[in-house]
Amino acid sequence: xxxxxxxxxxxxxxPNDDRIKVFGVAILxxxxxxxxxxxxxxxxxxxxxxxxxxxxxERMARMIDTxxxxxxxxxxxxxxxxxxxxxxxxxxxxVEGIDPTSYDIQAAATDPERSVAIPDELDVARLGGRAxxxxxxxxxxxxxxxxxxxxxxxxxxxxxxxxxxxLEADLKTVAALTITEQGETPGLGARxxxxxxxxxxxxxxxxxxSGEIVISVVxxxxxxxxxxxxxxxATVTSNGVGNMLRYWLGPHGFGSFLERLREEGL
Amino acid sequence: xASKLTYLTAPLIDKNPITLQILxxxxxxxxxxxxxxxxxxAAALTAVLCLSSVVISLIRHHIPGVIxxxxxxxxxxxxxxxxxEVLQAYAFGISxxxxxxxxxxxxxxxxxxxxxAFAMRNPAWPSFLDALGNGLGYSLILVLVGVIRELFGTxxxxxxxxxxxxxxxxWFEPLGLMQLAPSAFFIxxxxxxxxxxxxxxxxxxxxxVLVDVEAPR
Numbered sequence: 133x134x135x136x137x138x139x140x141x142x143x144x145x146x147p148n149d150d151r152i153k154v155f156g157v158a159i160l161x162x163x164x165x166x167x168x169x170x171x172x173x174x175x176x177x178x179x180x181x182x183x184x185x186x187x188x189x190e191r192m193a194r195m196i197d198t199x200x201x202x203x204x205x206x207x208x209x210x211x212x213x214x215x216x217x218x219x220x221x222x223x224x225x226x227v228e229g230i231d232p233t234s235y236d237i238q239a240a241a242t243d244p245e246r247s248v249a250i251p252d253e254l255d256v257a258r259l260g261g262r263a264x265x266x267x268x269x270x271x272x273x274x275x276x277x278x279x280x281x282x283x284x285x286x287x288x289x290x291x292x293x294x295x296x297x298x299l300e301a302d303l304k305t306v307a308a309l310t311i312t313e314q315g316e317t318p319g320l321g322a323r324x325x326x327x328x329x330x331x332x333x334x335x336x337x338x339x340x341x342s343g344e345i346v347i348s349v350v351x352x353x354x355x356x357x358x359x360x361x362x363x364x365x366a367t368v369t370s371n372g373v374g375n376m377l378r379y380w381l382g383p384h385g386f387g388s389f390l391e392r393l394r395e396e397g398l
Numbered sequence: 399x400a401s402k403l404t405y406l407t408a409p410l411i412d413k414n415p416i417t418l419q420i421l422x423x424x425x426x427x428x429x430x431x432x433x434x435x436x437x438x439x440a441a442a443l444t445a446v447l448c449l450s451s452v453v454i455s456l457i458r459h460h461i462p463g464v465i466x467x468x469x470x471x472x473x474x475x476x477x478x479x480x481x482x483e484v485l486q487a488y489a490f491g492i493s494x495x496x497x498x499x500x501x502x503x504x505x506x507x508x509x510x511x512x513x514x515a516f517a518m519r520n521p522a523w524p525s526f527l528d529a530l531g532n533g534l535g536y537s538l539i540l541v542l543v544g545v546i547r548e549l550f551g552t553x554x555x556x557x558x559x560x561x562x563x564x565x566x567x568x569w570f571e572p573l574g575l576m577q578l579a580p581s582a583f584f585i586x587x588x589x590x591x592x593x594x595x596x597x598x599x600x601x602x603x604x605x606x607v608l609v610d611v612e613a614p615r
Binding site: 146148149150153154158161162166168172173176179180183187200239318328 | 457459460461462464465469472473475476479480483484486490498548553558574
């Protein structure tokens with residue numbers, strides 16, 4: 133029967149250049165460091181998430197502020213936030229019975245019960261899967277749609293990109309794009325987050341006359357209303373933003389919802 | 399006890415890590431554009447330095463020589479991640495401003511330098527004092543540079559306006575250069591010059607000396 137205490141002091145008594153001691157010390161140090169890092173990460177996660185959530189809400193409010201005239205319309209109507217609804221992405225219909233403000237699309241996207249796999253040929257945003265339901269934000273006046281905001285997610289160079297895309301009432305013109313979350317290279321890809329780059333988006337068209345989604349981020353200068361200037365030195369991130377929009381506006385993303393809105397209205 | 403205290407006080411000026419040992423310059427340039435980021439960075443580095451020095455000192459007899467640098471780096475890196483997580487939870491705005499520089503404490507020569515030069519050879523308490531002293535010495539320079547750069551670059555300190563800039567009706571013309579990295583070089587250079595002029599023992603002896611030689615005939 134091996135006594136753990138004497139085994140431990142035997143281990144410590146080994147000379148420092150002993151092979152078992154070298155491996156043992158390496159493993160122990162790595163183990164304790166890993167425990168420390170994981171504990172800190174798990175314990176502090178709720179507080180960090182609260183900060184991120186507050187930041188996201190602030191960005192949403194700031195995006196509303198960048199849209200000309202929107203604040204005054206909202207003040208006129210006596211509301212301070214957009215109306216939030218849940219959409220079934222497959223049918224494009226609104227879902228009742230679930231509170232959209234408490235719906236967590238990130239959690240749903242990783243839950244096999246509440247998500248679907250994206251077919252490879254459609255998965256331009258390299259997501260693998262998406263949630264069945266998605267929250268959207270609307271601004272309407274007298275049953276007339278003024279603005280719709282869609283949450284989108286995609287893959288950049290080294291991180292997941294999340295953004296809010298606001299479309300005007302024609303459902304073809306971009307009103308604003310706000311990147312709400314990214315972890316790209318500081319100074320390069322991270323510039324997608326700057327107001328200067330996001331200011332290139334308003335007025336762009338997402339689809340051509342035939343209705344095909346053609347919006348893209350191009351290298352260098354944009355030459356048509358379907359193109360946005362890419363960021364030099366950050367081609368992968370720029371393409372990631374374009375691919376993200378093409379997936380989410382396409383038939384497997386919000387396509388059926390937008391089509392239903394176009395045909396039936398709210 | 400009194401002799402142990404010199405571990406704490408010596409690195410403040412006599413053996414200051416930045417001005418004498420010229421360590422940790424990279425972060426000193428990057429995070430000193432405002433006093434608040436300089437303060438948080440200084441606190442973060444001091445915390446990492448103290449924690450890692452004590453831990454390394456406690457297990458120093460059992461760190462095999464062949465992997466000692468790896469063990470030190472692993473310990474320092476985990477402390478940095480913990481501090482980074484704490485900042486993201488309690489000081490979110492400032493952690494956004496510091497961005498990559500908190501993570502880069504891992505590569506700060508100062509932390510590795512003290513672990514290798516002091517903590518590996520001394521008991522925990524002197525190691526802690528040495529780490530705290532070096533952290534405070536680093537903080538002292540960072541805060542000084544941060545004060546100069548923020549005050550003369552924007553006319554504010556910790557966000558409070560002290561010198562009213564011309565654009566807001568005052569007399570002060572903000573020095574744009576102060577907000578750029580080269581100004582930190584100039585300030586640190588001037589500090590090193592001043593300190594070595596006052597405490598001349600710190601001045602390095604020239605490695606090569608020019609001597610007069612007889613002209614060849």
